[in-house]
Amino acid sequence: MKTIRILPIVLLFFTFQSFGQKIENFNLEDIQTGETFELADHKDSKAIVLIFTTLSCPFSKLYENRIIDLYNNYSKDNYVFAMVNPHFGVDEEESKENVEGRFKGKVSGLSVLNDGTQMLTKQLQVTKLPEVIVITPSQTGFAVAYRGAIDNNPQVPESANMKYLENALENIQNKKNPSPSSSRPVGCNIRLVN
DSSP, rough: OOOHHHHHHHHHHHHHHHHSOOEEOEEEEEEEEEEEGGGGGGGSEEEEEEEOOOOSSSHHHHHHHHHHHHHHHHGGGEEEEEEETTTTTTTTTTOHHHHHHHHTTTTTEEEEEEEOOOOOHHHHHHHSSSSSEEEEETTTTTEEEEOOOSSSSSOGGGGEEEEEEHHHHHEEEEEEESSSSSSOOOOOOOOOOO
């Protein structure tokens, strides 16, 4: 009988450990503006949505318009969005000029962060492009509320019947924990630097 009672407690412990991951403060440069984006500056937001992406990954290109739509729909409700580029300065195509060219006239105010050292990518154990990490602030600090895919259909947005990121943001909006709190991201592999 004791084994049966202990099992749920152990399962809960591992669930909170994996999805309630505490996040240390970080700061990265916004490629477009040169300003510093610091996590601690966003403790009054509902959530910080980090989308790990590059200019060259075909999967990232397929999701660009969806990311911009989500940004336009949720940023007005105190959600902070930032795209994080772990290949900036490492690949020739990932340059300031190309980043500015890609987003000029498409969106304004959406940060594109330089993580060319991959400090944040490694801290959050991100492996795919695009991959999303949604961080929520609390009185005890910042924690991961959702991680994974944007939705379940990279090629055809209209056919996506599981909109993971949108559902997570709606759950947070309604003061609920995102469910599911994770999904398997599909896309390009991040090439880690030393």
